[in-house]
Each structure stands twice: as C-alpha cells, then as structure tokens.
Amino acid sequence: MKILVIDDDYDIGTFFRYLLVEQGHHIDLAHDGKEYERLRGQNHLYELAFIDLKLPDTNGLKLLADLKQTQPSCRCIVMTGYSTIDTAVEAVKLGAEDYIEKPFEDISIIEEKLQQPKQNLEADDQIEQAAAQSGMIMGTSEAMQKVIQLAARFAQKPLTILIDGETGTGKEVAARFIHELSGLRERPFLGVNLGALPEQILESELFGHEAGAFTGAQKMRKGYFEMASEGTLLLDEIGEASLSTQVKLLRVLESKEFYRVGGERPIKTQARIIAATNQDLHLAALAENFREDLLYRLDVVRLTMPPLRERKEDIPEISRLILYKEISEDAVLSEEALETLQAHCWPGNIRELTNVLVRAAAEADGKIERRHINMRAPVRRTAAQNHIVSREWLREKKQELEEENYLSLESIIENIRNEEKRSVRDIIDHALMITRGNRREAAEILGVNTRKLRYWLNE
Numbered sequence: 001m002k003i004l005v006i007d008d009d010y011d012i013g014t015f016f017r018y019l020l021v022e023q024g025h026h027i028d029l030a031h032d033g034k035e036y037e038r039l040r041g042q043n044h045l046y047e048l049a050f051i052d053l054k055l056p057d058t059n060g061l062k063l064l065a066d067l068k069q070t071q072p073s074c075r076c077i078v079m080t081g082y083s084t085i086d087t088a089v090e091a092v093k094l095g096a097e098d099y100i101e102k103p104f105e106d107i108s109i110i111e112e113k114l115q116q117p118k119q120n121l122e123a124d125d126q127i128e129q130a131a132a133q134s135g136m137i138m139g140t141s142e143a144m145q146k147v148i149q150l151a152a153r154f155a156q157k158p159l160t161i162l163i164d165g166e167t168g169t170g171k172e173v174a175a176r177f178i179h180e181l182s183g184l185r186e187r188p189f190l191g192v193n194l195g196a197l198p199e200q201i202l203e204s205e206l207f208g209h210e211a212g213a214f215t216g217a218q219k220m221r222k223g224y225f226e227m228a229s230e231g232t233l234l235l236d237e238i239g240e241a242s243l244s245t246q247v248k249l250l251r252v253l254e255s256k257e258f259y260r261v262g263g264e265r266p267i268k269t270q271a272r273i274i275a276a277t278n279q280d281l282h283l284a285a286l287a288e289n290f291r292e293d294l295l296y297r298l299d300v301v302r303l304t305m306p307p308l309r310e311r312k313e314d315i316p317e318i319s320r321l322i323l324y325k326e327i328s329e330d331a332v333l334s335e336e337a338l339e340t341l342q343a344h345c346w347p348g349n350i351r352e353l354t355n356v357l358v359r360a361a362a363e364a365d366g367k368i369e370r371r372h373i374n375m376r377a378p379v380r381r382t383a384a385q386n387h388i389v390s391r392e393w394l395r396e397k398k399q400e401l402e403e404e405n406y407l408s409l410e411s412i413i414e415n416i417r418n419e420e421k422r423s424v425r426d427i428i429d430h431a432l433m434i435t436r437g438n439r440r441e442a443a444e445i446l447g448v449n450t451r452k453l454r455y456w457l458n459e
C-alpha cells in the first residue's frame with residue numbers, strides 16, 4: 001500500500017517508517033506543508049494518509065482538504081492530542097475517515113487502519129438496519145443524507161452529540177439511530193425530558209436517591225445516569241433545563257461522576273450523552289439562559305435535523321411509510337393529495353405530517369384524495385371565541401386593558417411593536433458582535449440567509 005505520513009515529529013516519522021516498511025508498505029514522509037507541496041508536485045497516488053493536525057508552517061486541516069480534493073479515494077486518518085478534539089471533529093466533517101489520539105497507546109489502532117475499511121455495502125447495511133430498528137425513515141434528500149453520514153461517522157466515538165432542529169424533525173428518533181449504530185445497542189437507551197419535571201423531582205430522576213434522602217424516599221432508587229451507565233442517555237429539551245440543573249449536568253459531564261440525592265459516595269457513569277433541543281443554545285447562552293461552559297461540553301458534534309420543508313422530495317416516501325405503519329398497507333395517496341402535501345411548509349414537521357395523514361386516512365377510508373387533506377390541526381378555541389362577543393363586552397375589555405396600563409390601546413400596541421423591534425435588534429447586534437461583524441456567520445447563527453439578515457439590518 002502507498003502511504004503518506006505528515007507529522008513534524010521526526011520520532012513519529014521513524015516509528016511509522018519502521019512499522020509500515022516492515023509490513024511491505026511504501027511510505028512517504030512530510031514534516032511540514034512545504035514537504036507536502038513537494039510530494040504533491042510529484043503526483044504520487046496514495047491509498048492511505050496519516051495527517052498530524054498541528055504543523056509548524058500550516059494547518060493539517062488545510063492539507064487534509066487539499067488531499068481529499070486532489071485524491072478523493074485516499075483514506076485520511078488525522079492524528080491529534082485530546083485537547084484538539086474539536087479540530088479532529090472538524091477533520092472528520094471535511095472527509096477524514098477517522099482520527100486517532102496521540103500519544104498512541106498501542107499500535108493495534110494503526111494496524112487496524114492498514115486493513116481495508118469495511119466494504120461500503122456493509123456500512124450501508126448497518127445504517128439501514130439501525131434506521132429500521134430506530135424507526136427512522138431516511139429518505140434520499142441531500143439534507144438528510146448529510147445528517148446520516150455525519151451520525152454514522154461519529155456514532156462509534158465516545159463523544160457527546162448535540163442534536164438540534166425544529167420541533168417534530170425527529171431528534172429523538174435520530175438519537176435512537178445513533179444508539180443503534182454505536183455498538184452500544186445491547187445496552188440501554190434512556191431518554192429524559194428536562195423540561196417536563198419540577199426541579200427537585202428531576203434531580204432525583206437524573207441521579208437517583210438513597211433511602212431516607214427525603215420524605216417518601218423509602219428505598220434507594222437509581223437515576224437515569226446510573227441506569228444508562230454504559231448505554232446511551234438522551235437529555236431531551238436540554239434548553240429547558242434550569243440553571244441549577246445545568247450546573248449539575250456540567251459536573252457530571254466533566255467528572256463522569258455523580259452523587260445520588262442524599263448519597264455520599266460518588267458513582268461513575270460511562271453513559272454516552274446525547275442532548276437534544278429545538279432552541280438555538282448559542283443565542284440562549286448569549287441571553288445568559290444557558291451556561292456557555294455546558295454548551296461547550298455538549299456541542300462537540302452537532303447534528304442539525306433538517307425541517308421537512310427542506311426535504312420535500314422525501315415527503316412521498318415518508319408519507320407512504322407512515323401510512324403503512326400507522327394505518328395499513330392498503331392506504332394510498334392520490335397524486336393530487338401528494339402535491340398538496342409537498343406544497344405545505346410543515347411547521348410541525350414529521351409529527352405534523354403524521355397527524356395530517358392519520359386524520360386524512362380516517363376520513364378517506366380508502367384512497368386519500370386532496371379533499372381529505374386538512375393541514376390545520378384542530379384549533380383550541382379561546383375564551384373570547386366561545387363568548388358571544390357583544391360590543392359591550394369588547395368595550396369593557398378595552399377599558400380594562402387601558403386602565404391596567406395607564407395607556408390607550410393604540411399606545412400599548414405601539415409599545416409592544418417597539419419592544420419587539422428592540423429585542424430583535426439586540427439579538428442581531430449580539431450575533432454580529434460575536435462574529436466580529438461577519439454577516440454570513442451571523443446569519444448562520446440566526447438561522448436565516450444573508451439576504452434576510454441584510455433586509456433586517458435595513459429595517
């Protein structure tokens with residue numbers, strides 16, 4: 001095999017040469033960017049490259065990107081110290097097959113890389129299987145394929161994964177998918193919704209409690225961290241966690257240890273943590289509603305689930321499979337019905353699509369036509385709508401509101417509008433501040449395109 005090793009440490013070069021030449025491989029060494037350029041000029045074709053990320057005259061990521069561009073079939077493994085794990089994650093996103101940490105604990109990890117990787121077919125099979133087990137419909141859209149590839153690359157690494165995306169996009173399904181792919185599938189997968197429980201109950205749910213820790217705690221009980229130990233723990237709706245829960249989570253992520261409520265003995269956890277949120281945690285951190293240090297711990301690998309409106313080509317397959325699963329294999333959609341589904345913007349994403357399909361199937365009792373598709377979820381009527389609204393009642397309400405605020409209705413509305421504008425401006429200002437005025441990056445943080453941001457700025 002023809003192998004390229006890029007590392008400024010001469011000892012590492014010697015080590016590789018000794019190991020690889022002895023096994024009959026051909027090896028080229030580059031100690032910096034300049035030597036890489038020289039080899040590049042000689043048009044060698046490599047099957048495998050080991051690339052150190054820290055080089056004296058350039059960045060290993062740059063060389064990796066160049067190598068992947070000029071020789072896409074060359075498998076690249078980056079070498080990194082644990083402190084540069086973020087860069088290693090970046091490298092995998094750029095196309096590196098894997099990263100290995102230096103110093104090498106034993107050489108088997110390098111020898112493993114000398115074997116041909118698992119056939120793509122086999123890897124594809126594993127992905128299909130994990131999708132089936134987790135109930136994830138993958139579709140073929142580019143947006144979703146990117147997420148799946150990224151998930152597959154990181155599933156087996158002991159890294160924390162943050163999954164974000166709008167409500168109903170399948171964050172929980174994706175977490176199960178990762179668990180299935182991770183090699184932990186025989187171990188437990190547990191999910192806990194951090195927004196659903198009051199603070200004190202949540203603490204004992206997460207960490208467990210000792211017998212007698214509080215009134216009613218008659219027996220010792222294990223918490224999620226303990227039950228999921230060695231498996232996967234999904235911290236769902238992490239953006240809803242109170243600041244004090246955030247502190248406790250940070251402590252566990254840092255030390256891999258926790259105490260049961262009322263306990264004195266630290267308990268170790270190996271649980272692989274996946275966090276999910278539909279909030280922009282970076283904005284929440286800016287507003288000081290989310291701890292930055294915790295965000296940094298969680299946001300090692302981020303998967304952003306695409307909204308359904310950005311994967312409209314997947315709607316036929318998703319609809320067909322949902323109907324098959326939820327209704328029957330005979331339930332079918334007419335062409336027009338499908339067109340209607342593809343034209344909708346789906347603010348509630350796949351959850352909303354499921355509800356719409358189930359309602360339509362109930363109404364159609366056979367082939368689903370356009371007329372059976374009703375996007376609007378049943379709207380809960382407000383008190384005012386149920387009231388037989390009289391002029392009298394309206395006048396009274398208006399008066400009540402104006403007296404409460406010491407202002408006319410018109411001024412109240414004006415104030416609300418100004419207040420809204422001010423908070424939007426604050427958010428945009430902050431986004432520009434942390435990106436040092438880079439509009440493209442700021443727009444990315446805010447989840448809009450640069451044209452929209454420009455429009456907002458003009459506004």
Ligand SMILES: Nc1ncnc2c1ncn2[C@@H]1O[C@H](COP(=O)(O)OP(=O)(O)OP(=O)(O)O)[C@@H](O)[C@H]1O
Binds near residue numbers: 174350
């Ligand atoms: N890719 C998918 N394949 C099949 N079903 C999906 C997919 N994505 C979402 N769903 C279905 O949509 C519903 C919502 O999914 P899920 O709970 O994973 O979304 P979520 O992003 O975690 O939502 P929320 O933020 O509101 O908790 C579930 O019924 C789930 O089965």
